[in-house]
Amino acid sequence: MSTARIFRVAIDGPAASGKSTTAKLLAEKLSFGYIDSGAMYRAITLKCLRLGISPSDSSKATEIGKIAQATTITFPNMSSVVVDKTEDVSSEIRSSTITSNIGGVASNKSVREALAEMQRALARGDYPETFEGREGINHNGKQVKGMVMDGRDIGTVILPDAELKVFLIADAQVRAQRRYDEMVQRNKLEEGETVDKIKKELEQRDHEDTTRAVSPLKKADDAVELDTSNLTIPQQVEAIEELIRNRMDKFQ
Ligand SMILES: Nc1ncnc2c1ncn2[C@@H]1O[C@H](COP(=O)(O)OP(=O)(O)O)[C@@H](O)[C@H]1O
Numbered sequence: 001m002s003t004a005r006i007f008r009v010a011i012d013g014p015a016a017s018g019k020s021t022t023a024k025l026l027a028e029k030l031s032f033g034y035i036d037s038g039a040m041y042r043a044i045t046l047k048c049l050r051l052g053i054s055p056s057d058s059s060k061a062t063e064i065g066k067i068a069q070a071t072t073i074t075f076p077n078m079s080s081v082v083v084d085k086t087e088d089v090s091s092e093i094r095s096s097t098i099t100s101n102i103g104g105v106a107s108n109k110s111v112r113e114a115l116a117e118m119q120r121a122l123a124r125g126d127y128p129e130t131f132e133g134r135e136g137i138n139h140n141g142k143q144v145k146g147m148v149m150d151g152r153d154i155g156t157v158i159l160p161d162a163e164l165k166v167f168l169i170a171d172a173q174v175r176a177q178r179r180y181d182e183m184v185q186r187n188k189l190e191e192g193e194t195v196d197k198i199k200k201e202l203e204q205r206d207h208e209d210t211t212r213a214v215s216p217l218k219k220a221d222d223a224v225e226l227d228t229s230n231l232t233i234p235q236q237v238e239a240i241e242e243l244i245r246n247r248m249d250k251f252q
């Protein structure tokens with residue numbers, strides 16, 4: 001990996017506020033790397049469940065921490081999440097079983113420490129596959145490489161000195177409706193699923209994420225807040241692209 005600095009964009013916010021959609025489109029548009037930190041918590045949850053360990057079992061906290069320390073998670077392209085350099089878990093980690101079991105993993109201090117180390121290494125370019133073919137953009141005659149990482153604690157804990165921090169929010173009813181529409185579109189709507197039920201689940205997860213002791217979801221003081229409730233996807237991508245381009249002048 002070259003020693004060229006990487007322009008780092010941190011996108012945080014509650015569930016279904018549009019983080020990953022926006023981050024992926026931005027990364028595609030600007031030829032930046034993309035790192036989905038939530039996928040890493042999902043991958044550890046999957047590993048635990050496969051080993052028959054319940055993430056909410058507090059007597060297993062040390063064991064779960066060790067699992068995270070022994071795991072490598074990489075992103076060879078925009079939509080793939082690979083565990084231990086061999087298995088592509090991209091699809092499996094999106095199940096509702098993973099989502100409903102993730103709290104015990106996300107609130108585990110040693111899991112967070114292990115993943116924080118990996119996330120910072122990914123953002124530095126220590127895993128070159130993340131940046132393969134991601135040449136960045138030409139800004140004022142200079143080629144600038146970049147990466148977008150989304151999650152809950154990226155701007156506050158993982159990359160507190162990120163070049164740009166964005167905090168995405170949207171009305172809970174709007175978020176629930178979008179998730180519902182997405183499930184219908186993907187043919188993933190489970191029996192008994194309603195917009196109301198999804199809304200309650202999102203709010204419950206947001207509550208857990210904002211109130212946990214370690215790295216709670218919180219807007220960084222210097223993050224730009226963007227409410228996507230009344231925006232189209234291209235509008236939110238353009239708004240952040242403009243912020244990135246403005247800050248690139250100072251970055252060089
Ligand atoms: N501005 C928008 N208008 C309509 N749908 C949106 C908008 N932003 C995101 N979505 C949709 O909302 C759903 C949740 O977005 P997603 O990016 O998965 O959120 P997050 O990563 O924050 O959980 C997805 O189906 C996405 O396509």
Ligand SMILES: Nc1ccn([C@@H]2O[C@H](COP(=O)(O)OP(=O)(O)O)[C@@H](O)[C@H]2O)c(=O)n1
Nearest residue numbers: 015016037038039041102106151152153205
């Ligand atoms: N940086 C991060 C990213 C995700 N997470 C946890 O992982 C869960 C799933 O994150 P996600 O981004 O895949 O979920 P969605 O917002 O897409 O529903 C969150 O609800 C958090 O509990 C976290 O604690 N820290």
